[in-house]
Amino acid sequence: MKRFFLMAFLVFSSLMMRAQSLDDIKEMINKSQFTEARTAIDKFLSSSRNSNDAEAWYYKGRIYNGLSGNSAVADSAYSLKMQAYDAFRKNQSLDSKDLWLKLEAYGSYLDLYAGFYDLGAKQFNAKNFEGAYNAFKKAIDVKDYCLAKKYTYEQITFYPLDTALTLNTAISATQANKIDEGVTYYRKLADANVAGKDYESIYEYLVEYYSKKNDKVNMDLMLEKGKKLYPDNAYWTNIQLKELADKKDTVALYAKYDEMLAKNPKNFDLAYGYAAEIYNSILKRDSRDADVLVKSEKLQELLKMAIAADTGIDATLLMVNHLFNKAADLLNASNLTKGNKPEDVKKKNELKAQSIQLMDKTIPYAEAAVKYYEGLPKLTPFNKANYKIMLSHLAEMYGVKNDAKKAAEYNAKDKAADKM
Secondary structure (H helix, E strand, O other), X not given: OHHHHHXXXXXXXXXXXXXXXXXXXXXXXXOOOHHHHHHHHHHHHHOOOOOOOXXXXXXXXXXXHHHOOOHHXXXXXXXXXXXXXXXXXXXXXXXXXXXXXXXXXXXXXXXXXXXXXXXHHHHHHOOOHHHHHHHHHHHHHHHHHHHHHOXXXXXXXXXXXXXXXXXXXXXXXXXXXXXXXXXXXXXXXXXOOOOOHHHHHHHHHHHHHHHHOOOHHHHHHHXXXXXXXXXXXXXXXXXXXXXXXXXXXXXXXXXXXHHHHHHOOXXXXXXXXXXXXXXXXXXXXXXXXXXXXXXXXXXXXXXXXXXXXXXXXXXXXXXXXXXXXXXXXXXXXXXXXXXXXXXXXXXXXXXXXXXXXXXXHHHHHHHHHHHHHHOOOXXXXXXXXXXXXXXXXXXXXXXXXXXXXXXXXXXXXXXXXXXX
16 A cells, blocks of 8 residues: 555656746747757657657747748757747647647747748848748748648638748749759749749749750740730740751741731831841851852841840941941952953942942941940940941041041041040
């Protein structure tokens, strides 16, 4: 009888010590004494007889989550929140009735979601992109856990796809050079056909990613999605044109340009890109080729379209270079024509007349370019180089036309530009 009484007393004493210990820890939590509470709960759970105490695991989650918000342990915030998350789930695995978390309406999980999200934003702003990625990813995990458990909150409604959070996670991953992981999150958005200004670039990114991977199936899928959601984005056009250019299929390339320009004749990028393709093809081939004249006319037609839509000077410069080169070729041909026979003299004069005729077409474009550069507040080295080229061309053309005054004017500007 005495032995039984002694055993009962020991068990009662143990329960009293446990209750007293957890009450003390609970009091520390209520006073936000999380540092002291952490030491106490860790000690409590280190005992084998307490390691499966559901209430203690709940308190551990509360303590670690509360401590994670202390600026003194900012470097450990992610680890503390992770341990809090694990502790809450451990509590639930030991308590089938969810007594403690249900009592607080599962607010601890909402607090963890917000905490991971906020931590991700702070890490991103500090350019710790890997830290941001980990935190944002964990915010998604917590959100998905709440959805799976069907927890609801008045403060926020969770959705299977949190578009802003998923985008932040993807950006953080790619910034941390975790490209494949970032693509996984970009694809979640693309597969859901998420649209809006903030999401346009993800389709471009995915097209580029799959292009580099030589994954044509996924590249074409993302390309079609992008074109459907953002039909005015020139990127899709450029990708298709690049594919044809890489294949060196000029017939198909020109046909695609013609098709797209017919739909959007005021598109500068299309007109200028098409002109540049033709210009380069002319430079690479013999000027006596039968189609050069046809190409030259097409080039000038395209450049006029591009100039009309150009907010800069690039199309005008290309027009000057093309016409000037043609005029120079004709003038050289005239100078190389020898002989005193009437047909030789006639040919020489005709070639020079054709050259001057082209110079007359070139001069207005060159002068427009000069006016553009002179209107800039400051010339970059690149702009200065082009400015001087235009001045040199004008001086040379007016010299051929025997307009000494104009030639001298542009030569003087060319020399003055050296001191700018």
